Amino acid sequence: MGVFSGLGDKLKHVFSKLTARGKLDEYEIKQAMREIRIALLEADVNFTVVKDFISKISERAKGEEIVKSVTPGQQVVKIVHDELVELMGSKNAKLAVSSKPPTIIMMCGLQGAGKTTMCGKLGALLKKQGKKPLLVACDIYRPAAINQLQVVGKNVGLEVFEKGTQKPAKTAEQAVKHATNNGFDTVIIDTAGRLHINDDLMRELEEVKKVVSPTEILLTVDAMTGQDAVTVATTFNQRLDVTGVILTKLDGDTRGGAALSIKAVTGKPIKFCGVGEKSGDIEVFHPDRMASRILGMGDIVSLVEKAQEAMDEEAIKKMEKRVKDANFTLDDFLVQFESLKKMGGISEVMQMLPGMGGRFKFNEKDIDEKRIEKFKAIICSMTKKEREHPEIVKSSRRRRICAGSGTTIQDVNQLLKQFEQTRDMMKKMKNNKGRLPF
Amino acid sequence: MGIFAKIKNALKKTKDAIAYRLNKLFTGGVLNDDFYDELEMILLSADIGSETTESILDELKTQIDKKHVKKSAEVRILLKEIMHDILDFELPKEEYPLVILIAGVNGVGKTTTIGKLANNYKKAGKSVTIVAGDTFRAAASDQLTVWADRAGVRIVKQGEGSDAAAVVYDALQSAKSKNTQVTLIDTAGRLHNKVNLMEELKKIDRIIDREFPEAMRLNYIVLDATTGQNALSQVDLFNEAIDIDGIILTKLDGTAKGGVVLGIAGEQEVPVVYVGVGEGIDDLEKFDIDDFVSGIVDAE
Numbered sequence: 052m053g054v055f056s057g058l059g060d061k062l063k064h065v066f067s068k069l070t071a072r073g074k075l076d077e078y079e080i081k082q083a084m085r086e087i088r089i090a091l092l093e094a095d096v097n098f099t100v101v102k103d104f105i106s107k108i109s110e111r112a113k114g115e116e117i118v119k120s121v122t123p124g125q126q127v128v129k130i131v132h133d134e135l136v137e138l139m140g141s142k143n144a145k146l147a148v149s150s151k152p153p154t155i156i157m158m159c160g161l162q163g164a165g166k167t168t169m170c171g172k173l174g175a176l177l178k179k180q181g182k183k184p185l186l187v188a189c190d191i192y193r194p195a196a197i198n199q200l201q202v203v204g205k206n207v208g209l210e211v212f213e214k215g216t217q218k219p220a221k222t223a224e225q226a227v228k229h230a231t232n233n234g235f236d237t238v239i240i241d242t243a244g245r246l247h248i249n250d251d252l253m254r255e256l257e258e259v260k261k262v263v264s265p266t267e268i269l270l271t272v273d274a275m276t277g278q279d280a281v282t283v284a285t286t287f288n289q290r291l292d293v294t295g296v297i298l299t300k301l302d303g304d305t306r307g308g309a310a311l312s313i314k315a316v317t318g319k320p321i322k323f324c325g326v327g328e329k330s331g332d333i334e335v336f337h338p339d340r341m342a343s344r345i346l347g348m349g350d351i352v353s354l355v356e357k358a359q360e361a362m363d364e365e366a367i368k369k370m371e372k373r374v375k376d377a378n379f380t381l382d383d384f385l386v387q388f389e390s391l392k393k394m395g396g397i398s399e400v401m402q403m404l405p406g407m408g409g410r411f412k413f414n415e416k417d418i419d420e421k422r423i424e425k426f427k428a429i430i431c432s433m434t435k436k437e438r439e440h441p442e443i444v445k446s447s448r449r450r451r452i453c454a455g456s457g458t459t460i461q462d463v464n465q466l467l468k469q470f471e472q473t474r475d476m477m478k479k480m481k482n483n484k485g486r487l488p489f
Numbered sequence: 490m491g492i493f494a495k496i497k498n499a500l501k502k503t504k505d506a507i508a509y510r511l512n513k514l515f516t517g518g519v520l521n522d523d524f525y526d527e528l529e530m531i532l533l534s535a536d537i538g539s540e541t542t543e544s545i546l547d548e549l550k551t552q553i554d555k556k557h558v559k560k561s562a563e564v565r566i567l568l569k570e571i572m573h574d575i576l577d578f579e580l581p582k583e584e585y586p587l588v589i590l591i592a593g594v595n596g597v598g599k600t601t602t603i604g605k606l607a608n609n610y611k612k613a614g615k616s617v618t619i620v621a622g623d624t625f626r627a628a629a630s631d632q633l634t635v636w637a638d639r640a641g642v643r644i645v646k647q648g649e650g651s652d653a654a655a656v657v658y659d660a661l662q663s664a665k666s667k668n669t670q671v672t673l674i675d676t677a678g679r680l681h682n683k684v685n686l687m688e689e690l691k692k693i694d695r696i697i698d699r700e701f702p703e704a705m706r707l708n709y710i711v712l713d714a715t716t717g718q719n720a721l722s723q724v725d726l727f728n729e730a731i732d733i734d735g736i737i738l739t740k741l742d743g744t745a746k747g748g749v750v751l752g753i754a755g756e757q758e759v760p761v762v763y764v765g766v767g768e769g770i771d772d773l774e775k776f777d778i779d780d781f782v783s784g785i786v787d788a789e
Contacts, residue, residue, distance in 0.1 A: 055733060057693070087523075087540045088539075092538070092539040093538065093539055093540075093718055094718070095536075095717030095718050097528055097534075098533045098534055126730070136756070146655075151565060161596070161715065161740075161743070162596070162598065162740065162768075163596025163598060163713060163740075164596060165595065165596055167627075193576050193627040194631070194632045194634075194635030195629075195631035195632035195634075195635060196628075196632075197627075198627070198628035198632075199626070199627045199628035199631075199632070200627075201627075201628075203626030203627050206627070207544070245744065246740075246743045247743070247744070248743060248744060273596060273715070273716070275594070275713075275716045275717060275719040275720075276715050276716065277536040277715060277716055277717025277718065277745065277749065278533065278534050278535070278745075279536070279719065279743065279744055279745035280715075280717075282744045282745075283743075283744075299596075300596070300680065302680060302682075302683075303594065303680040303681070303682055303719065304680075304681070304682045304719065304722055305719035305722075306715070306716075306718075309717070328595075328625070346501060378720050414556045419727060429713050
């Protein structure tokens with residue numbers, strides 16, 4: 052199976068023989084569609100959805116003039132990408148607020164999708180926005196589920212309403228009353244995970260819905276879900292008429308085709324994504340990023356944003372100037388390490404890049420985060436002069452530095468070599484008008 | 490929205506539809522392109538993945554030529570044989586003391602599976618210790634305690650947030666001193682692309698080797714049957730970290746077929762050992778290849 056290579060690369064191959072300009076050729080389109088089909092299937096988009104999508108795209112591609120500045124491959128990718136964005140996008144992706152408080156949000160989904168964790172994240176997010184949410188424990192089946200919600204609630208500083216294992220509809224009803232009487236403006240109801248084909252449990256959800264009339268019914272779906280996502284989403288939607296979808300575990304390396312499948316069969320907006328294990332790891336859904344991800348093109352946008360967050364403006368300006376002056380020093384190198392760490396470490400950065408998809412086969416040594424710690428120690432053991440002019444670091448200085456930082460001569464050599472390479476790369480970047488080297 | 494309505498209709502009776510299509514497919518006469526297209530759809534819909542589906546179909550066509558098969562009913566038998574062969578592995582014979590490490594991504598059903606495994610071994614007359622190695626997820630050890638009580642076995646646990654490796658270390662000493670035959674170690678769910686969490690798992694794996702060298706070791710990954718092609722990446726990276734001996738495929742009681750294990754078996758040679766088919770303590774079965782394959786290509 053190897054590394055997921057981006058759709059762009061594959062299409063480049065398909066179109067490599069195509070030199071004539073003008074309209075996209077039918078044969079090439081057919082070949083390209085084959086690649087797109089495989090890409091979508093490998094991303095777990097449901098095959099029925101793929102089939103319809105492909106026929107729609109083929110129609111659009113046929114009439115398309117090839118723009119001069121791009122290759123036919125790039126152009127087809129763009130058509131596919133745009134179409135995906137349009138299909139997955141929604142105007143009403145924001146959480147609805149009830150005109151008569153409290154706003155009631157009911158979570159539902161299969162076992163293990165991440166409902167309880169998401170209740171905590173959603174609650175924390177709303178709290179940050181100035182709301183006063185109440186979490187309600189209605190999972191009366193899974194051992195210790197109520198406990199889990201209590202711990203989650205405590206961690207994010209939210210009250211949890213529970214009535215043990217009494218009927219969920221009753222608990223939900225009492226919770227809403229409790230919220231009204233105690234000034235909670237939002238109620239988030241956690242429910243037990245259930246199979247969509249379990250009629251009794253699905254009826255239980257219908258009862259909860261009937262009793263509390265939720266403002267939002269959010270279907271929580273694991274982003275790694277395969278072909279069955281359509282069956283699950285269709286069934287939940289048919290029985291509950293859900294108002295939106297939450298995708299969880301998007302911090303994995305899944306391509307997440309389930310997002311497209313679910314949107315296609317339910318038409319309901321995807322509102323949020325779970326992107327980590329901490330309570331703050333929740334994001335609004337970005338259809339454009341998801342489209343790139345499904346196509347195996349990496350999440351460049353997220354990467355760039357993360358990079359911007361991690362490096363403060365001033366540091367960037369300073370660094371830019373230094374690169375410009377080819378005056379990049381070990382101090383700047385240190386700043387780079389720090390920001391890399393803030394971005395979640397090298398491994399996290401790598402897996403957001405196209406073609407990496409968590410399967411990067413980098414030299415293990417290169418991504419060893421302990422080594423970065425070592426490098427930091429070494430730089431911190433250098434004098435100001437040495438940091439600015441690393442070329443003066445010769446044998447006796449080397450010995451002093453490695454003694455001071457608790458490392459070996461080899462480590463120091465390695466750092467200096469790496470620094471030199473980076474500086475060279477920086478110079479190249481400068482010639483590239485500041486474009487990132489990847 | 491035309492496309493949505495169309496799909497919705499197509500999926501209305503997915504299950505019946507697939508059953509109907511399967512029957513139609515294998516009772517119809519001609520083995521033409523339409524036949525193979527339809528067959529491809531059925532395999533893809535079971536999460537077998539485009540690559541594995543293609544190689545299965547290639548093999549099928551080769552055999553059809555070789556054996557001069559003309560009837561679609563015979564094709565069904567051939568197809569089953571091919572899939573059977575992919576999934577057929579010889580499993581190691583279990584010896585005691587046995588330490589089973591259970592790993593996997595979040596929400597696949599590790600804790601529940603441990604409860605069921607404990608019950609199985611207890612019923613088989615073995616002494617069992619469960620180790621609550623998930624010290625991260627809120628109330629994970631409470632959940633596991635309920636399962637230990639249900640199965641009637643010992644559990645070793647420490648507070649939430651304690652070091653998982655330390656919990657395992659202590660638990661192994663205790664298991665050894667009590668002459669436990671089967672030690673089942675739960676671990677926190679972790680996404681396979683998180684380097685730090687995988688390092689933690691490697692550490693636990695090393696500790697077991699070091700502290701209990703006389704025990705037979707089995708490392709199982711728990712996969713959710715609803716998972717698509719990402720399962721390949723999961724097994725790949727978990728296998729790289731701790732040498733996976735087998736797969737426990739959970740949630741097969743839904744509508745998902747779990748066909749991704751065919752790709753895993755084919756590429757990474759990791760066998761499926763158990764399947765989870767419900768939430769009850771007895772709902773863990775030894776993997777039956779014929780049943781599994783039948784679930785994909787036979788109409789119920």
